[in-house]
Amino acid sequence: MLKLQFVPYADIEHLNTDERIDKLLDIVRGNKIVLMQGRLQPEEEGQLIQQTMHYIEERFRGIEICTIYPEEKNLQLLKRMKKEMVKYIVGNRDGITIIGPATIVREIKRDPNNMMLLTMHTINGRKRSSRKQPRRQHRSSKKTRRRR
Amino acid sequence: MVDKLFQQKRHIKMGLYGPPNSGKCVTPDTGIVFADGTIRPIGEVFASIQENTYLIKKIPDFTEAYVDVRDKNLQVLSLDPETLKIIPKQVALVYAQHYKGDIHHIRTRSGRVITTTPEHPLISLSNEGVQKIRSADLQVGQAVAISHYLRFDQHIIVPQPSTTQFVMEGNRIQAISKFHNPKSMTFPTTINASFTRFIAYVLAESNHVPNRIKFSNTDQGLLDDFLNITKELFSLPVIHRINKGVPEIEINSKTLTDYLSSFGFHPALSGDKIIPPLIMGLPDHLVVEFLRAMFDSEGYVADSKNGKRKGELELSSKSKLMVEQIQLLLNRFGIVGTFRTKIVDDVPYTVLAITGSDNHRIFRDRIGFTISYKKERLEELCKAGLKRNVFTLPIVPLLEEERQRLKTTQKEFFLDDKHVARMKRDNRITYHRIQDMAGQHPENKTLQQFAWADTLWDDIVELSIEPYDGYVYDLTIEDTHTFVISNGLVASNTTLANRICKDWLGEKMGTVSNIPHETREIQIKEKIHIKHKNKELTFSLVDTPGIATKIDYEDFLKYKMPEKQAKTRAKEATKGVIEAIKWLDDMDCVVVVLDSTLNPYSQVNVTIIGNLAARDIPVVIAGNKIDLKKSNVKKIESAFPQYDVVGISAIHGKNMEEFYESLFKILK
Incomplete structure (x- = not known):
């Protein structure tokens, strides 16, 4: 079962970089996938990776991260200025960032506006990856199917 | 734009992400076969060059060193992977590196063994044809190249006794020695059959010490031959003896042993005996x-x-x-x-x-x-008609493709109906059958190439890994990038991603590693000159560990690494990634090198490349290995549509001009 947690921009708006990263990583380390409104600053992304490296151990093996945001190249100058103003006042809420634990999310593919999340399990609960997962989950899912 | 680039004075730092710079070398005891027939351990070759190199002499505990030996006459035997012929080639660089990590022992069915770092490639044959495969990627059952036909530079060198060692009296010599009054002897003025047989007898059945040679054998014919040669060549008296029932001929002569030493045939215990170089190069x-x-x-x-x-x-x-x-x-x-x-x-x-x-x-x-x-x-x-099935070629699908292209029947092509099914099932065809087929199809280039190659293909039967801490060595041979080692195995000195470095540095740097995080430290190459269209630019190349968002110790287990070691390596790798990110801000340009035969997503995180762009660091993505069939640069292009992607073949230097162009474009 995949657990997704939505993090609205308002939740992290008032936090400084360290707090933001800690918040996001806490969720991911709890084996949940983060769906965050907006995106991190490039420096924050770098720091997120560095912090992730500090946390790596046997059960937490890192993250997969992907950001999708609207293309702004073709915007008219006036509109772009307007957008920059809004960004300045209320922060950059454009786009969406997905961060998942590497033990669950195998890889994230992105072709500009589509995102594909490849996870360790298929929908019917069978293992796709060769990586070992706790066997208990398997058995319970099979049993529930039989009961049904 | 390019002109502008060359006019600027600022110092450029270029980050090389993706291909970790790792040692891809052999251990110091690996014997290198030189074109004149000499075999020297690679560690000794480097040591002899090191003595004459001021810089390395000054820093005895270096971490890595390259010596350009193009001006020295160092010709080794090298396999041309295109023609499969073994030819003499000049060594361009000799390389040494202090290496701490795993070392791979590879043993083939015919008992040939090589010990290399995981990055060091061997020449392998599969359905894809002849390829260079890193030791770490080799598997049991894969076929690697060994020498079948070898030719040394043939020459006859007649050893001339020097006057510093011997007193010369006409055609006789006498060793100069404080402690003895050695007997004088005649010496051969030509190398003939008797001379070579004498060397063989001393090597095979003699006790060879600094002042005596004792030959023992039960065959009277051989004893007589040894006696006659001694008299004919050296005019020395001998002592006959029976020792524990075995007849013995003893030559007590310091002059003789000194004379033999003068051309590299030194007294040695039976475990240390070597054939003198003079014999290896004879007709x-x-x-x-x-x-x-x-x-x-x-x-x-x-x-x-x-x-x-x-x-x-x-x-x-x-x-x-x-x-x-x-x-x-x-x-x-x-x-x-x-x-x-x-x-x-x-x-x-x-x-x-x-x-x-x-x-x-x-x-x-x-x-x-x-x-x-x-x-x-x-x-x-x-x-007895004994069959020899030790050496086979695993290329039946390749030949089948060829057969279908030629639209011939199995019988016409394979010269057989009975065994083709078995050959297909096992993917094994004997060397002799290929020769027979080549004889029937003289126009077929694939058959001709494999049938008359200077190599045979030997299966790997055992792979093992051990920790190693010490110096490892490598040679760079231009064009062919291979060298033959003393047991006949062909090692490769492939320069995959480092064609880039080779062009810039005149030396190689590292290969794309499939073991994640092979490099866990930052390495900087200062003052790299790049020449393009008659102009030059100097910059520093910063080779970093690849930036990853995840490190799974189980990935290392796939490379047969013990669990404990895998966990330690994973820990070290996390530190490497942190270091690499710290360096990002200092970079003026980043080259991300990806293997175009593999899935781009599994090699680099999309966000990291986006992150570089968001920091206004120009990025060039080099899709390497475009010479391989599996290569798919379009897949990389579709994964990273916003960036410059250039397909290159670092090993063959293919498309490098285009790569440099895009580098100049982003550095503008």
């Missing part, structure tokens, strides 16, 4: 005399039907290197044997076993025996 007819005397005294011919070693023609010695040298000499005639070790009284002996009636027939026709019972037994082996 075939003299090498035949040498090998015959060697096999006469040290060879053993087994029964064709009974016994553990049935059908084998053997030669064994305590000296592994000497047995390997004999195999190299037998390579002149296309005889390839297998190596194994036997233990006698707790002492390991290296055995060269020649099997298969076809090999025996070549031996009989080209070399032969003088001892009659060995001659008879060999004749039996030749008639």
Whole structure:
């Protein structure tokens, strides 16, 4: 079962970089996938990776991260200025960032506006990856199917 | 734009992400076969160059060093992967690196062993054709190249005794020695059959110490021959003796042992004996005399039907290197044997076993025996029709494709109906069948290439990993990028991603590693010159560990690494990533090198590349290995549509001009 947690921009708006990263990583380390409104600053992304490296151990093996945001190249100058103003006042809420634990999310593919999340399990609960997962989950899912 | 770039004065730092710079070398004891027949351990080759190199001499505990030896006459035997011919090639660079990490032992079916770092490639044959495959990626059952035919630069050098060592009196010499009054002797003025046989007798059956040579054998013919040669060549008196029932001939002469040492034939214990370089480069007819005397005294011919070693023609010695040298000499005639070790009284002996009636027939026709019972037994082996299936080629699908292209029947192409199904099932075709097929299809280039190649293909039967801490060495041979080692295995010095570095530095740097995080430290190459369209630019190249968002110790387990070590490596890798990110801000440009034959997403995180762009760091993505069939640069382009993606083949230097163009474009 995949657990997704939505993090609205308002939740992290008032936090400084360290707090933001800690918040996001806490969720991911709890084996949940983060769906965050907006995106991190490039420096924050770098720091997120560095912090992730500090946390790596046997059960937490890192993250997969992907950001999708609207293309702004073709915007008219006036509109772009307007957008920059809004960004300045209320922060950059454009786009969406997905961060998942590497033990669950195998890889994230992105072709500009589509995102594909490849996870360790298929929908019917069978293992796709060769990586070992706790066997208990398997058995319970099979049993529930039989009961049904 | 390019002009503008060259005018700027600022110092440019370029980050190389993706291909970790890792050692891809062999251990110091690996014997390198030189074109004149000399075999020298690679560690010793480097040490001899090091002595003459001021810089390295000054820093004895260096971490890595390159020495350009293009101006020295260092010719090694090298396999051309295109033509599969072994040719002499000049060594361009000799490389040493302090390496701490895993080292791979690879053993083939014919008993050949090589110890290399995980990055060091060997030449392998598969359905994809001839490829260079890193040691860490090799698997049991894969076929690697060994020498079949070898030719050294043939020459006869007559050793001339120097006046510093000997007192010369006409055609006689006498060793200069404080402690003895050595006997004078005559010395050969030409290298003839007797001379080569004498060397063989001393190597095979003699006790060779600094002032005496003692030859013992039960065969009267050999004893007489040794006696006659001693008189004919050196005019020295001998002592006859029977020692524990075995007849012995002793030559007490310091002059003789000194004379032999003067051309590199030093006194040695049986485990350290080596064939002097002078013999290795002799013309075939003299090498035949040498090998015959060697096999006469040290060879053993087994029964064709009974016994553990049935059908084998053997030669064994305590000296592994000497047995390997004999195999190299037998390579002149296309005889390839297998190596194994036997233990006698707790002492390991290296055995060269020649099997298969076809090999025996070549031996009989080209070399032969003088001892009659060995001659008879060999004749039996030749008639026994013993098959030799040690060397096969795993290229049946490749040949089948060829057959379908030519639209011929199986019988016409494979010259057989019966065994084709089995050959397809096992993906094994014998070397002899390929030769027969090549004879029937003289126009077919694929068949001709494999049938008349200077290589055979030997299966890997054992792989093991051990920790290593010490110096490892490598050679750079331009164009062919391979060298033959003393047991006939062909090692490759591939420069994959480092063609970039090679072009810039005139030296190589590292290969794309499939083991994640092979490099865990930042390495900086200062003052790199790049030349493009007659202009030059100087910058620093920062080779960093690849930036990853995840590190899974189980990924290392796939490379047969022990769990504990895998966890330690994972921990080290996390530190490497943190370091690499810290360096990002200092970079003026980043080159991300990806393997175009693999899934781009599994090699680099999309966000990291986006992150570089968001920091206004120009990025070029180089899709390497475009020379391979599996390569798909379009896949990389579709994964990273916003960036400049250039397909290159670092190993062949393909498309480098285009790569440099895009580099200049982003550095504008």
